[in-house]
Amino acid sequence: MNSDPIPFPREYAIPEDFHQNIRTRFLNFFRYTVGDKARNSLIMLMGAVKMNKHDEDQQYRVEQESNFHYLFGVDFLNCYGIIDVDNGKSIVFVPQYDSNYKMWNVVLNNDEIKQKFKLDEVLYNDDIESWLSNRKPSLIYYFYGIDDYSHHSLPIPDQPFLQNYNSDYDELYYILTESRVRKTPQEQDIMRFICKISSEAHELVIKNIRKGNKEYQMEALYQYHTFINHGCRFTPYECICASGTNGSVLHYEENSKTIQEKELILNDMGGKFYGYCSDITVTFPSDGKFTQKQAIIYNAVLDTQRQVHNSLKVGVNWGDMQLLAERTITKHLFNAGLIKGSMEDLIKNSICRLFFTHGLGHMLGLRTHDVGGYNKGTPPRLPELSQLQFRRDLDVGMVFTNEPGIYFIDFILQGAYKDPNKMKYLNKERIEEFMHVGGVRLEDDILLTANGPEILNDVPRTIKQVEACWRGEDWRKIND
Numbered sequence: 098m099n100s101d102p103i104p105f106p107r108e109y110a111i112p113e114d115f116h117q118n119i120r121t122r123f124l125n126f127f128r129y130t131v132g133d134k135a136r137n138s139l140i141m142l143m144g145a146v147k148m149n150k151h152d153e154d155q156q157y158r159v160e161q162e163s164n165f166h167y168l169f170g171v172d173f174l175n176c177y178g179i180i181d182v183d184n185g186k187s188i189v190f191v192p193q194y195d196s197n198y199k200m201w202n203v204v205l206n207n208d209e210i211k212q213k214f215k216l217d218e219v220l221y222n223d224d225i226e227s228w229l230s231n232r233k234p235s236l237i238y239y240f241y242g243i244d245d246y247s248h249h250s251l252p253i254p255d256q257p258f259l260q261n262y263n264s265d266y267d268e269l270y271y272i273l274t275e276s277r278v279r280k281t282p283q284e285q286d287i288m289r290f291i292c293k294i295s296s297e298a299h300e301l302v303i304k305n306i307r308k309g310n311k312e313y314q315m316e317a318l319y320q321y322h323t324f325i326n327h328g329c330r331f332t333p334y335e336c337i338c339a340s341g342t343n344g345s346v347l348h349y350e351e352n353s354k355t356i357q358e359k360e361l362i363l364n365d366m367g368g369k370f371y372g373y374c375s376d377i378t379v380t381f382p383s384d385g386k387f388t389q390k391q392a393i394i395y396n397a398v399l400d401t402q403r404q405v406h407n408s409l410k411v412g413v414n415w416g417d418m419q420l421l422a423e424r425t426i427t428k429h430l431f432n433a434g435l436i437k438g439s440m441e442d443l444i445k446n447s448i449c450r451l452f453f454t455h456g457l458g459h460m461l462g463l464r465t466h467d468v469g470g471y472n473k474g475t476p477p478r479l480p481e482l483s484q485l486q487f488r489r490d491l492d493v494g495m496v497f498t499n500e501p502g503i504y505f506i507d508f509i510l511q512g513a514y515k516d517p518n519k520m521k522y523l524n525k526e527r528i529e530e531f532m533h534v535g536g537v538r539l540e541d542d543i544l545l546t547a548n549g550p551e552i553l554n555d556v557p558r559t560i561k562q563v564e565a566c567w568r569g570e571d572w573r574k575i576n577d
């Protein structure tokens with residue numbers, strides 16, 4: 098048992114004007130987009146709602162709804178938030194709890210809530226009706242839209258007295274979603290922080306995990322690091338700690354296998370701080386030394402990631418980056434003798450998608466797969482690029498992942514062998530020799546600035562760096 102004292106936490110201090118700055122920027126965009134119609138209007142949001150377990154007196158853990166967190170920062174459930182478009186004031190309505198509830202839970206009074214979250218006014222949910230009849234808005238905007246990932250829409254406030262006011266269900270979804278696509282400088286700083294500490298945790302795992310360990314021990318060590326040092330209680334998604342052929346399951350989260358020698362380990366893990374997510378993937382050999390075949394696949398993915406990275410700038414279309422990645426992977430698979438035929442035919446028939454089976458990346462922010470990918474006014478999802486999470490032109494302030502991968506997915510390849518139109522491009526014997534590699538994914542979190550892309554994570558990438566990191570050496574001194 099380690100007898101060192103527990104280190105003091107290193108938390109990131111959220112600036113006091115964080116949400117005020119977000120609201121101001123959002124409102125400017127809202128007023129600009131909506132025009133005269135916005136006059137004397139209100140924006141009304143509903144926060145996340147408590148979910149009781151059916152067979153006991155406890156609730157499921159429910160995260161605050163991400164738009165509500167974005168605009169108000171309030172982390173209580175069953176709240177409503179209003180922004181007065183004319184004067185920019187923020188008013189949050191909270192439940193009024195009885196003494197029995199207060200005996201079991203922490204309940205702040207409204208003044209404390211107002212101070213804590215820097216709001217203009219905090220009232221009880223029961224006050225909404227009278228507050229509105231006093232304010233007499235000419236229009237109330239609600240957040241209504243079908244999310245591109247979940248295909249769900251958020252519930253909207255439905256109290257009967259709201260029918261006394263004109264309502265708009267169209268504008269807010271587009272504007273608020275679009276606002277979240279480009280991060281404010283203060284949001285960018287939080288994302289730098291969470292990416293940095295998530296990188297440290299990845300490094301710690303690479304240095305300390307050996308054959309004979311279980312996959313879940315990587316998950317445990319990762320979460321221990323970000324929680325004990327930085328207060329990250331939750332991860333943005335389930336940790337993916339895959340060894341050997343488990344790496345070919347894109348979202349493998351069983352994490353239950355014992356790590357063997359000469360296996361590749363694919364760790365896709367992120368942290369979450371103040372709602373903001375990192376999403377970083379590293380791949381490394383279990384015994385610190387890539388085999389020749391592992392290295393071929395690893396370098397193919399690394400080259401693809403770098404080629405994409407070097408092409409990132411304002412105005413570049415993400416769909417074109419997907420195609421660049423596919424061309425690069427195709428070339429590498431061809432050079433490795435895994436696929437055959439003319440480059441033109443291989444590309445035309447999307448043969449590389451038998452190995453690179455997912456989109457090149459997604460936006461990142463308050464959600465791992467963040468909002469806005471196919472927002473109104475952006476290039477729509479194409480049937481031939483259905484796996485791609487967005488096809489937008491890149492812009493300053495966007496944060497997104499660059500995560501090419503090559504996988505040897507048994508059921509996909511078995512299916513392809515039976516399809517003559519695919520089989521003629523595949524070198525089956527050669528592929529069989531690579532099945533044990535499992536999968537390689539390298540995932541960077543990118544902030545696009547006016548000067549180009551900034552990689553927010555800091556993990557070893559070249560083979561020499563990864564092997565040095567595994568040995569506990571200073572891999573940052575290695576440039577190739």
Ligand SMILES: [Mn+2]
Nearest residue numbers: 376498500540
């Ligand atoms: Mn990802």
